[in-house]
Amino acid sequence: MRPLRIAILAAAALTVLAAAPTSVAEASSAAPHAKPLHVDKSQSKAASGGQLSLQTNGTQGVVSPAPQVYLVFWGSQWSSDPAGVAADMQAMFQGLYGSADTWGSIMSQYCENAPAGTVTCPSSATFIQHPQSSPLAGVWFDNASAEPRKATKNQLAAEAANAAAHFGNTTQAPNLNAQYVIVSPTGTHPDGFGPHGSFCAWHDKTSSSYGTLAFTNLPYVPDLGAGACTTLTDGRLLSGIESTETHEYAETVTDFWPTAGWYNSSGGEIGDECVNLDAYLTLSTGTFDVQGLWSNKAAACVTSG
Ligand SMILES: [Zn+2]
Numbered sequence: 001m002r003p004l005r006i007a008i009l010a011a012a013a014l015t016v017l018a019a020a021p022t023s024v025a026e027a028s029s030a031a032p033h034a035k036p037l038h039v040d041k042s043q044s045k046a047a048s049g050g051q052l053s054l055q056t057n058g059t060q061g062v063v064s065p066a067p068q069v070y071l072v073f074w075g076s077q078w079s080s081d082p083a084g085v086a087a088d089m090q091a092m093f094q095g096l097y098g099s100a101d102t103w104g105s106i107m108s109q110y111c112e113n114a115p116a117g118t119v120t121c122p123s124s125a126t127f128i129q130h131p132q133s134s135p136l137a138g139v140w141f142d143n144a145s146a147e148p149r150k151a152t153k154n155q156l157a158a159e160a161a162n163a164a165a166h167f168g169n170t171t172q173a174p175n176l177n178a179q180y181v182i183v184s185p186t187g188t189h190p191d192g193f194g195p196h197g198s199f200c201a202w203h204d205k206t207s208s209s210y211g212t213l214a215f216t217n218l219p220y221v222p223d224l225g226a227g228a229c230t231t232l233t234d235g236r237l238l239s240g241i242e243s244t245e246t247h248e249y250a251e252t253v254t255d256f257w258p259t260a261g262w263y264n265s266s267g268g269e270i271g272d273e274c275v276n277l278d279a280y281l282t283l284s285t286g287t288f289d290v291q292g293l294w295s296n297k298a299a300a301c302v303t304s305g
Contacts, residue, residue, distance in 0.1 A: 034198070037228070049268045054115070054261070055263055058112060058113075059112060063111060063261055064128065064214070065128055068135060069135045072183060073139075073143070080186055083237040085183065085221075091288075092242060096283060107128045110128050110296075152191065161208040179256075181216045183220075190219050201244045203248045204217075204258060216245075218248065222241060246271075246290040247275070264294065268294075273294045274291060
């Protein structure tokens with residue numbers, strides 16, 4: 001989390017819970033699946049939560065062993081994209097694999113099919129595989145009608161189900177690795193996103209007729225201006241959304257159906273401890289701002305591993 005203020009965070013958590021309570025566990029911590037909008041940049045790069053441990057011994061929906069990203073550009077408002085978000089997000093995921101991706105490989109140490117409480121995965125576990133080709137499995141401009149100006153959490157979840165149908169992922173099996181990133185167009189405020197809101201983006205799960213789905217609410221972060229949602233000060237409008245989506249992608253991969261996956265003792269996921277750390281990653285498709293991730297192996301926030 002990147003708290004704006006404690007009071008605002010608490011209010012945001014209450015809003016989320018009122019909109020769509022998904023589990024009792026979510027009530028115990030403040031919006032655990034969000035990248036917060038405002039950060040105290042004077043704090044240390046790693047906060048107090050420390051090592052991640054596995055919350056459940058499940059064999060599906062815990063992590064995403066073979067990540068598949070579906071980008072959904074929702075709404076006719078995508079006829080305007082002043083910062084070039086759609087091309088940038090596609091380019092980032094087109095290149096995020098193989099030996100050039102020295103960031104995503106941090107996640108290869110985490111697993112499912114291991115005892116709850118695991119910190120170091122045993123060899124018998126099902127590990128997250130580092131993608132050897134692009135994890136971008138599909139792109140959909142769903143522009144038949146406008147996205148609501150302030151889409152609710154339930155409307156975002158419904159759009160994820162629309163996407164599952166659109167891509168033909170109509171059983172649980174493909175949805176054990178599919179993550180639907182609902183990217184909202186400029187000028188919209190999904191789940192209250194905006195300069196007076198509390199978050200940059202968040203991820204969650206939802207039940208649907210195609211099984212449980214993992215999805216992300218990725219707002220049009222460049223609407224906040226350069227420097228928002230990243231610690232880089234390069235003045236690039238796209239750095240903030242790259243930092244934000246790499247945070248959410250990694251958290252979805254390592255905590256696929258919250259809260260079954262990997263958390264630290266203060267309820268943070270792999271990205272939450274490391275919101276004060278960003279780095280550039282150069283792929284075949286461009287150079288992108290990736291957010292730091294917690295590595296149990298390194299016992300630190302790192303940007304490669
Ligand atoms: Zn997070």
